[in-house]
Amino acid sequence: MPPVTRDTSQRRLQISELVRQHGSVQVTALARQFGVSMQTVRKDLRYLAERGVMARAYGGAIDSSVVGGAPAEPHYETKRTAHLDEKRRIGARAAALVKPGDTIALDSGTTAIQLAEALPDIDVTVVTNDFGVLGALTAKANINIVMLGGELRRKNMAFYGGLTVEALDALHVDKLFLGVDGFDLERGITTHYEPEAMLNRKMVEAARVVIAITDSSKFGKVCLHRIIPVTGLNTLITDTGAPDDITTACQSLGVELLRA
Template identity: 35%
Template structure:
């Protein structure tokens, strides 16, 4: 059996290779109890060598904070543009789609160039303003409580409208993607509206740059079993790609 120093070295080596570790895997690999592994992870976190998560640990701070949309749109803008172009290529003639909120889906709206009729349901004011210049697009703007930080609406009015609709695709932006915890955003009301959007759409497509993986926001949207496709950039780890694909999720890397 390995001593504590050897166990810690094994954990840190695995973290460097895969970006995250789970208690279950470490118990099996090191032949020790979950209590021992959790103590090891706490000691390593106390030394600022990792961040503990539900059921494991990660190299990166898993908690994300709310930022104004005009600040967020400047972050990783090149990656967001490539992701947006790939997302727009999935839109087909006569589709009825939902576009949620966030700077990545705002970039999506900028790259939608319809050749025939398209119906878009959106919670985001900035998305609606991008799309109203296209005569081929019918925009249904959801109503409700306006979140100034995201320029989008939340609340029961939005959810009630969605309850009367059925759409082909949902293009969803998120603040965090955790393999175990699922998709999250920084606002609980927005997370609830996003869940309603998932129920309304036949297919959920997540648009998220690679920095969102391993992060968690305050509000949980859903588990990854509710997602059909993820579009991201080449910064995503190979381990994460294989994990997503093993869950039956199509992964598009731009």
């Protein structure tokens, strides 16, 4: 174990070595080991991540070589048009689960936009942080829209940040429709963007039922930031291209599987 040091450059060098040795590090453990605050450790990890030494992860960091094969986040317009037929079917199948009087949360994402498009103009409340979902619902006068504020991330046209997370503290929803960037049976449901993972976990806490909506291209992919394990789902809605191991896993885990 490296000796306790408050010298910034030496501490960062030792953190880098720990990441190489163990593959990952945690903020709380590093703060305790080096006798500094967690805020200081987060600054160290941010500094090292910006220089490619490691990659930030929820609660710590991991060796950048471990995630070298993780898929890069596609451009927004690419995501809007990719697998569009499947997303439309999934959106329509998900919309059919929404009943008058429901309060639902729609996660950001292009599949969520298709769900919003398919929603009938009925008495429901929709909570979302997605600009595209807002646009799809604006003309539906019977739908009450609760837009979560924050800072707009133009890469996926959704709002994130402390304000966004705090807005969920007083909210409870009947159903959460959760989009994903990666879906792996062992590593769970993952996303490219850490603030999105944090917001999604908060949405899960606020929801009575958690429903993942994803086309089959996301299965087997693992992104950097984990949202929840697959066991955290009540229902999975996907297309007919989902592999057999997904069907088997859903059956064994008690996750309802709906194909569109």
